[in-house]
Amino acid sequence: MACPFFLPDSRPAPLSDLHGGECAAEPGTPVSGGLLPECNRGYARASCGRAAQAEADAFRFLIRANSGGVVEVAWSSERNHHPVAVGNLNVNASDSIAESRPLERQARACVDAYFRQTGH
Numbered sequence: 001m002a003c004p005f006f007l008p009d010s011r012p013a014p015l016s017d018l019h020g021g022e023c024a025a026e027p028g029t030p031v032s033g034g035l036l037p038e039c040n041r042g043y044a045r046a047s048c049g050r051a052a053q054a055e056a057d058a059f060r061f062l063i064r065a066n067s068g069g070v071v072e073v074a075w076s077s078e079r080n081h082h083p084v085a086v087g088n089l090n091v092n093a094s095d096s097i098a099e100s101r102p103l104e105r106q107a108r109a110c111v112d113a114y115f116r117q118t119g120h
Contacts, residue, residue, distance in 0.1 A: 004056045004077060006031065006039040007102055008109040019109060024102050025050035056084045059103060061110040069093040071114065073107045
């Protein structure tokens with residue numbers, strides 16, 4: 001993951017596949033076509049005016065722990081491949097992906113992919 005404005009949808013996608021979704025910079029605007037790879041991978045500053053104005057170019061995630069259905073996710077936001085901010089989020093396995101903020105929504109998509117890969 002992904003552009004700091006990208007809101008992945010709730011459809012499961014393997015880590016290697018692109019998520020569908022929408023742009024939080026323009027709520028309700030579906031992401032499709034040529035921008036989809038940049039939205040999913042970040043670093044779209046040169047091809048997307050919305051991304052060009054963001055503080056960060058991408059969010060990155062790492063699963064740190066899974067305890068009792070609560071997954072600890074370490075995250076960082078990057079600009080030019082350098083950290084801008086870092087933190088941890090706890091994601092409850094039973095929560096939905098309906099969160100409207102990109103960081104939390106992308107973390108949830110990362111947790112969903114983790115569960116699919118590990119069979120949890």
